[in-house]
Amino acid sequence: MNFIRLSFFSLLLFLSTQLQAQIAEEHFSYMDLFDLQMVSNPEISPDGKTIIYERHQFDVMTDRRLVNLWQISYDGENHYPITSGTQYYGNVSWSPQGDKFAYTSNHEGSNQLYVYWTASHTSAALTNFTESPSNISWSPDGSQLLFSKFVPESSKAVKANLPKPPSGAEWEQGADVIDKAVYRRDGGGYVQDGYRHLFVISAEGGTARQLTSGSHQFGSPSWAPDGKHILYTVNTADDAELDPNNEQIYQQNIRTGEIEQLTDERGPFYSPKISPNGDYIAYTGFKDDFVGYQLTELYLMNREAKEVQVLSEDFPQDISSITWAKDSKSIYFRYDEEGNSKVGNIDLNGKVTSIAKNLGSASIGRPYGGGSYSVSNKGRVAFSHVTTSTPSELAVVEGKLNSEPKLLTHLNQNLLTSKKTGKVEEFWVDSSVDDFKIQGWIMTPPDFDPSKTYPLILEIHGGPYTNYGSRFSPELQFMASKGYVVVYTNPRGSTSYGEDFAAYINHNYPSEDYNDLMDATDYVIDQGYVDTDNVFITGGSGGGVLTAWSIGKTDRFQAAVVAKPVINWYSFVLTADSSPFFSKYWFKDMPWESPEDYLKFSPISLVGNVKTPTMLLTGQQDYRTPMSETEQYYTALKLQGIDAVMVRIAGSGHGIAGKPSNLFRKVEYITNWFDKYKN
Helix, strand or coil: CHHHHHHHHHHHHHHHHHHHHHCCCCECCHHHHHHCCEEEEEEECCCCCEEEEEEEEEECCCCEEEEEEEEEECCCCCCEECCCCCCEEEEEEECCCCCEEEEEECCCCCCEEEEEECCCCEEEECCCCCCCEEEEEECCCCCEEEEEEEEECCCCCCCCCCCCCCCCCCCCCCCCCCCCCCCEECCCEECCCEEEEEEEEECCCCCCEECCCCCCCEEEEEECCCCCEEEEEECCCCCCCCCCCCCEEEEEECCCCCEEECCCCCCCEEEEEECCCCCEEEEEECCCCCCCCCCCEEEEEECCCCCEEECCCCCCCCCEEEEECCCCCEEEEEEEECCEEEEEEEECCCCEEEEEEEECCCCCCCCECCCCEEECCCCCEEEEECCCCCCCEEEEECCCCCCCCEECCCCCHHHHHCCECCEEEEEEEECCCCCCEEEEEEEECCCCCCCCCEEEEEEECCCCCCCECCCCCHHHHHHHHCCCEEEEEECECECCCCHHHHHCCCCCCCCCHHHHHHHHHHHHHCCCCEEEEEEEEEEECHHHHHHHHHHCCCCCCCCEEEECCCCCHHHHHHHCCCHHHHHHHCCCCCCCCCHHHHHHCCHHHHHHHCCCCEEEEEECCCCCCCHHHHHHHHHHHHHCCCCEEEEEECCCCCCHHHCHHHHHHHHHHHHHHHHHCCC
């Protein structure tokens, strides 16, 4: 066994040496990823004195993410690990009394629910399930835990009465019989029969009690202050699978089982939370207009009168991750603004105060929004903090206007001071189409000299309703380390710039977002340090759509890499893992009703214009943008005599950066393809 591990390690070192042949030793490179440590999901104790956070890193021997729990005081002292090893520990939730916390872990096999007692530094498993518990929350008195868990349900599909094989015979395995509209999900494989239900269990262990029933998916559970009621969301429609996005909020008495529906307009509505004084229910969502993007609002319901108001009516950004202040006078929330993830606070009159900025996630991929925060009873805030030059670290702030955050960890200081990384500069450019302004970022190579010229990569985000921002990105740093100027931007359709900007591409994608990308490229070229004979383009998912669309519109790029794209909206809607959603929200009609609308926005409609050498790159198990989309475009290019190659990443779904080695492969194939076509 040791010989096998050593042989594998030697092979990995050999391969990494080959992969890094083009990267200077002092530059941030592939194997440095295994030295990174990142903070995620900090949870501050109710008294604000102690923080438990997840520390993420990657194991070179198993090619996967490891997550352990660490503890630190609010003042930065008493910093030590609670768990260690090569497994997963996470989903921390403090008890209201602050004497213990719950978490989940797979360190004993399957993922289970645990409680850790801070005074004795001991922990115990409360469950022994075959399915993983999640969405954990404590009852107000700390005696019970509420959580959700998948409950298998027997399939109602057709049965087959077949003869059994004779003794010793070897027959083919049985057929898979599918009767669901959504029968597979990216990252999860083929869907098992069953639903997520809600349970309670004593904080001292024992048998868990199921609270919900029926063939529905229950989510967002939370407690009422009286400890007798819970809130949750569920879409109870008979055709919920074919009519998604209509979750309503319910209240249930956990003793009597009595259920009351609290919302009745077309949702979806999410994350209901009752104020500590019991007077109000805050929740997020929107009244559905059946389009790809709508602004997520914050609602406030008076519990007694059932009157509802849109508390965030004058706030232009999407609201998520809501938390009541202990005095019930305001609500904390997460939002993105101009490519920066932030914590805000809104009072019951709708006045918003910015509390913290630069939230970030423990990501090794592209610079998407994310990050999490938690709030103590007295308003101290702990959050995961990221910049363009540093991965996520732990930060705290007092939770008041203009309070200065304090970094409590510097996990990567030694590594990053010994390595040269690409520097990032923000820019804005006026749209050539209308009055919109487009925000972008330029990452220059290590040892950048503005008097010289460099090849450029335009890297386009997916979504499309998401955003890039001022966040550390190992994936883009690897590209910069190979000598490329990397440009990334937020064309229209991106979030964090208000509803009009994001909603522009509703039933209109791709469109003038292409012009935004070209405007950003022109701006960077005008800076004078780009080799105009060596300009390249790539993007993944929605970025793959826009890459394929762009090379059907222009020949300005020397080469392109179209990663995990949608090429044909007609076939995509009928093969993607969320077909009922995409067909209902991204288009006005079904494909066979208006095929011309689907073709109009499909990159395959422009493939006859393409002259650009193109690589296609997709995960073998990608069910979000299925491999058949890649295969269509690859074949169409080949039939026209365009130099094209198809790269199929093994062991990967839509999230190629899920494994370090696959992230390395992605970057290496992209940059080697571009190197091949450099003039």
